[in-house]
Amino acid sequence: MINPTQFFYGISALYFFYYLFNLIFDLLVSGSPAARADAVLIDIPSFAEPIDASVIDPGGAEPEPDETERYLGSGPISTSGGVTIQEIIGLAEGDAILLTNQISS
Amino acid sequence: MVIGIGNAKAGTGKSALALLLASYLAKKQKMSVYLSGREDRWTLGWLGERSSLLEHTLPFQYLPCEIGLLGALREKLGAGNNSCMLIELPSDLQHTELIEAISGLELLICPFCYDGPTLNASIYFASLALRIRPSLPLLFVPNRIIQGASYPLKEQADKVLRQIGSLSTPIPSLIGFQRISSLLLPAGLVESCSATLDLIHSQYLSKLKNGKP
Numbered sequence: 001m002i003n004p005t006q007f008f009y010g011i012s013a014l015y016f017f018y019y020l021f022n023l024i025f026d027l028l029v030s031g032s033p034a035a036r037a038d039a040v041l042i043d044i045p046s047f048a049e050p051i052d053a054s055v056i057d058p059g060g061a062e063p064e065p066d067e068t069e070r071y072l073g074s075g076p077i078s079t080s081g082g083v084t085i086q087e088i089i090g091l092a093e094g095d096a097i098l099l100t101n102q103i104s105s
Numbered sequence: 106m107v108i109g110i111g112n113a114k115a116g117t118g119k120s121a122l123a124l125l126l127a128s129y130l131a132k133k134q135k136m137s138v139y140l141s142g143r144e145d146r147w148t149l150g151w152l153g154e155r156s157s158l159l160e161h162t163l164p165f166q167y168l169p170c171e172i173g174l175l176g177a178l179r180e181k182l183g184a185g186n187n188s189c190m191l192i193e194l195p196s197d198l199q200h201t202e203l204i205e206a207i208s209g210l211e212l213l214i215c216p217f218c219y220d221g222p223t224l225n226a227s228i229y230f231a232s233l234a235l236r237i238r239p240s241l242p243l244l245f246v247p248n249r250i251i252q253g254a255s256y257p258l259k260e261q262a263d264k265v266l267r268q269i270g271s272l273s274t275p276i277p278s279l280i281g282f283q284r285i286s287s288l289l290l291p292a293g294l295v296e297s298c299s300a301t302l303d304l305i306h307s308q309y310l311s312k313l314k315n316g317k318p
Binding site for chain 1: 198199200201203204221224225228229232233235236237258261262264265268269
């Protein structure tokens with residue numbers, strides 16, 4: 001017959017070895033990062049990398065910008081050709097009406 | 106190649122078709138497939154969370170991304186001959202970024218059903234895509250087709266859809282689609298739809314791979 005203290009020590013030892021086994025098992029089985037080497041890592045914030053201002057020489061003579069750079073010097077500009085999404089939606093609605101009219105519902 | 110899957114109406118089977126196609130191309134055609142959709146709690150996002158919790162090893166890579174960053178993601182992945190990027194486009198058409206997303210596509214697949222509201226939405230979405238990029242090849246995929254059922258609008262609808270794009274054979278209505286609970290599809294489900302997927306691959310995607318849209 002065991003008393004409560006012995007029972008407590010027994011249970012504690014059992015749990016200790018159980019968790020120790022789990023830890024060792026995870027370390028051995030989970031595998032190294034090399035196992036997932038074929039995965040492409042996408043780092044969204046790296047799309048817009050910061051400019052290192054320290055490498056820009058403030059004293060150097062700036063080359064004369066050409067005609068387009070003088071006005072559009074803030075980087076590549078993506079444009080829809082002067083048409084807004086609302087205008088395109090309006091035109092598409094007109095096309096869709098012409099097509100759906102051919103289906104009698 | 107970059108393929109978009111979209112429709113102006115939610116619930117037409119965009120996510121299921123994207124998932125089917127991604128699994129099929131990765132497993133059967135041995136392609137490197139990147140599946141991208143919205144980051145928030147849309148179908149693919151929810152399934153992606155489940156797969157990541159369950160530590161599934163997927164045959165393709167799932168890259169959730171905001172629509173405005175799709176162009177950057179496309180550049181980052183590069184355009185390999187044996188790689189395919191599948192993008193699930195949002196049903197909400199008020200995004201200005203949709204113009205850029207559709208402009209960068211090589212093929213737009215539009216899943217639809219033969220009911221009035223879905224047909225109207227599909228034609229509207231296709232018209233919008235063609236207004237953004239008139240040369241964009243379109244492929245309409247009839248979805249959830251029950252064998253033996255009659256579809257009164259089918260004949261007229263097929264005729265109209267062929268005026269603006271191509272029409273594939275249908276994806277059947279299968280109970281397995283209602284049981285999808287992660288990005289890892291049961292092999293049997295892909296197999297059940299392999300006739301249509303084989304046709305889509307041989308008729309449209311292999312031409313894109315060879316540079317002949």
